[in-house]
Amino acid sequence: MREISPAIAEFLQAHRTGVLATQKKNGSPQQTLIAYHFDGANFAISTRAPTQKAKNISARPEVSLAVIDGQKQLIVYGTATVVRDAAEVLRLHQERIRKIALRQETDAELTDRLKREERVVLLLTPRSFFPPTL
Amino acid sequence: MAEATPEITQFLKDHHLCVFATGRKDGSPQQSYIGYQFDGKQFLLGGQESSFKMKNLRRNPGCSLLVTEGRGFLLVYGTAELVDDEEQMTKMQERFGPRAAPPRPAGAAAPPPRPMGKRVNILMTPTKFIANRMTG
Numbered sequence: 001m002r003e004i005s006p007a008i009a010e011f012l013q014a015h016r017t018g019v020l021a022t023q024k025k026n027g028s029p030q031q032t033l034i035a036y037h038f039d040g041a042n043f044a045i046s047t048r049a050p051t052q053k054a055k056n057i058s059a060r061p062e063v064s065l066a067v068i069d070g071q072k073q074l075i076v077y078g079t080a081t082v083v084r085d086a087a088e089v090l091r092l093h094q095e096r097i098r099k100i101a102l103r104q105e106t107d108a109e110l111t112d113r114l115k116r117e118e119r120v121v122l123l124l125t126p127r128s129f130f131p132p133t134l
Numbered sequence: 135m136a137e138a139t140p141e142i143t144q145f146l147k148d149h150h151l152c153v154f155a156t157g158r159k160d161g162s163p164q165q166s167y168i169g170y171q172f173d174g175k176q177f178l179l180g181g182q183e184s185s186f187k188m189k190n191l192r193r194n195p196g197c198s199l200l201v202t203e204g205r206g207f208l209l210v211y212g213t214a215e216l217v218d219d220e221e222q223m224t225k226m227q228e229r230f231g232p233r234a235a236p237p238r239p240a241g242a243a244a245p246p247p248r249p250m251g252k253r254v255n256i257l258m259t260p261t262k263f264i265a266n267r268m269t270g
Contacts, residue, residue: 017202017205017268019153019155019165019200019202021153021155021163021164021165021198022163023157023161023162023163024157024161024196026194026196027157027161027194027196028157028194028196028197028198028211029155029156029157029163029164029165029196029197029198030163030198031153031155031163031165031198031199031200031209032200032207032209032266033200033202033205033207033266033268034268035268060161060162062160062161062162062163063162063163064155064162064163064164064165066153066165066166066167068151068153068167068202073167075165075166075167077162
């Protein structure tokens with residue numbers, strides 16, 4: 001993975017929502033608004049296993065994430081993986097997703113909800129940015 | 135073609151910037167943050183002839199755009215038609231009306247015009263509208 005400039009890392013950490021585009025089977029894009037946690041190296045995104053974006057990423061991992069703020073934009077290109085292991089999904093929610101979550105819940109409530117909602121975590125590793133510098 | 139409800143039409147007319155997505159040759163998604171106009175039926179967007187999105191659309195006209203407002207968003211799937219004939223482009227701009235000036239901070243001077251290559255219009259016909267709120 002390439003080095004991420006401090007300005008880009010700062011912009012990404014100052015925001016928490018973006019437009020995630022994945023690819024459909026026919027090569028056309030699919031888009032959705034998501035919340036992310038950026039730890040300086042990769043993005044963690046909570047979603048449900050049956051969603052189209054999770055299915056698309058499992059089959060075709062190249063994605064794009066657009067983070068916009070007024071007129072400012074940063075488009076991230078990279079590869080995503082779907083984390084399905086229950087223990088790892090729980091750990092990523094506890095250590096990362098919780099920092100951007102609106103709800104407050106105990107560990108027991110979280111564990112129960114992750115199972116009930118068939119939660120998985122998308123991990124997106126950036127490869128390039130547009131614009132290349134901020 | 136999908137019909138926009140009055141609520142969707144109003145939302146699209148109240149905004150003018152979207153994240154526009156196309157598919158590259160290998161199918162991977164490309165996105166850009168650009169202006170759009172909506173006349174109640176179709177979208178007018180544009181860009182430079184040499185841009186990646188034009189190359190992508192020539193190969194695969196399937197595209198989508200997403201307009202956000204807080205945690206709410208409107209997602210539109212559609213098919214793009216590229217128009218590069220000057221006369222047709224002028225007619226199209228007359229149909230959609232003048233483009234909104236991009237917003238800038240209060241008091242800021244207008245930026246100098248960027249050197250532009252040949253512009254091409256994108257006429258997008260919507261096939262599906264999805265209004266939703268962010269989850270997760």
